[in-house]
Amino acid sequence: MSASRWFLREPSAEGAVRLFCLPYSGCGASMYRGWPRFVGDMEVVPVQLPGRENRFREPSYPTYEKLADDLADVLLPYLDRPFGLFGHCGSALPGYETAVRLHERGGPLPARLFVSSQIAPHKGPHGRFLQMSDAELTDEVRTLIVELGGTPRPDLVDLSLEVLRGDVEANKRYRPAEPVRLPVPITALGWDEDTEVDHRLMDGWAECGETTFRLLHGPHYRFMEAPDDLLDAFVADLAG
Template sequence: MSAARWFLREPSPESASRLFCLPYSGCGASMYRKWPRFVGDTEIVPIQLPGRENRFREESYKTYEALADDLVEVLLPHLDRPFGIFGHCGSALPGYETAVRLLERGYPTPARLFVSSQIAPHRGPHGRFLEMTDAELAAEVHTLIVELGGTPRPDLVELSLEILRSDVETNKRYHPAEPVRLPFPITALGWDEDVEVDHRLMDSWADCGETTFRVLHGPHYRFMEAPDELLDAFTADLRA
C-alpha cells in the first residue's frame, strides 16, 4: 500500500510541527477541508483511512489495534519534528491507540494527544450511535452531509451509511480493560452544547496520562468549522 494514499497531500517539509487529524466516524479526510493548512507554523495533516472517498474500494479496518499497527508505519517518516494527534468522537479512540503503538514500538511519540468529545477507552464504548438501526444511522448521515456542506443524495447517503455502520461496529469492539498510561500530555476537549458526549464524562482521560481539560463552545459538530478557540488550543498546548 502506497503511503501517499493515507494523506490528502504530502506533509510539507517547511512545517515546524504537524498535527495528524483522523476523520470522524463515517467520514473521510475531506471533512477537514474547512480547516486551514497551517495554524501558525503547525501543519494540519488530515489522514485518509481505507474504505472511504478515494479509498472506498479498500476494506475498512475491523479493529483500532489493526489500524494503529499500519498507521504508525505510514507516519514514521513524518515524525521528524514535534507533532500531535487529533481525533473527535469515534476517531479519538484510534488516535489514542496510535499513540500507544508509537510508544510500544519505541518510535517518536506525540508532543500531545488531542481527544475531542469522547470518553476514555476503558470507560466505553459509549454513545447512542452504538444502538441505532440502519434507518436511524441514515438519518444521522443525512444531517452530517448537510453539516459538511453537501447535498444528501440517496446514493451518497447509502454509501456513507455503509462507512458509518462499519465504524460503529469497530467502535463496539474496542474496550481495553486497563488503559496504557501515556508519558506525554493529553488535551481532552469537550463542547458545552454537545448532546452526544457530555463534556463532564471526559474526566476519565486523567487515567490515561497527564490531562488538560478544555470546554469549548458549541455542539457536537462545531469542530468541523475550525473555530478559533479550537485552533488556539492546538497552538497553546502543542507549545506547552
C-alpha cells in the same frame, strides 16, 4: 505500504509542527477541507482512512487496534519534527491507540494527543449510535452530509452509511479493560453544548496520561468549522 494514499496531500517540509487529524465516524479526510492548512507554523495534516472517498474500494479497518498498527507504520517517516494527533468522538480512540503503538515500539511520541468529545477508552463504548438500526443511522448520515455542506444524494448516503456502520462496529469491539498510561500529555476537549458526549464524562482520560481539560463553546459538530478557540488550543498545547 504506500503512504501517499493515506493523505489528501503530502505533508509539507515547511511546517515546524504537524497535527495529524483523523476523520470523524462515517467521514473521510475531506471533512477537514474547511480547515486552514497552516496555523502559524503548525501544519494541519488530514489522514485518509481505508474504505472511504478515494480509498472506497479498500476494506475498512475491523478494529481500532488494527488501524493503529498500520497508522503507526505509515506516519513514521513524517514524525521527524514535533507532532500531535487529533480525533473527535470515535476517531479519538484510534488516535489514542496510535500513540500507544508508537510508545510500545519505542518510536517518536506525539508532543500532545488531542481527544475531543469522547470518553476514555476503558470507560466505553459509549454513544447513542451504538444501538441504532441502519434506518436510524441513515438519518444521521443525511444530517452529517448537510453539516459538511453537501447534498444528501441517495448514492452518497448509501456509501456513507456503509462507512459509518463499519466505524460503529469497530467502536463496539473496542473494550480495553485497563488503559495504557502514556508518557504523552493529553488535551481532552469538551463542548459546552454537546448533547452526544457530555464533557463531564471525559474525566477518565486522566488515567491515560497527564491530562489538560479544556471546555470549548458549541455543539458536537462545531469542531468541523475549525473555530478559533480550537485552533488556539492546538497551538498553545503543542507549544507547551
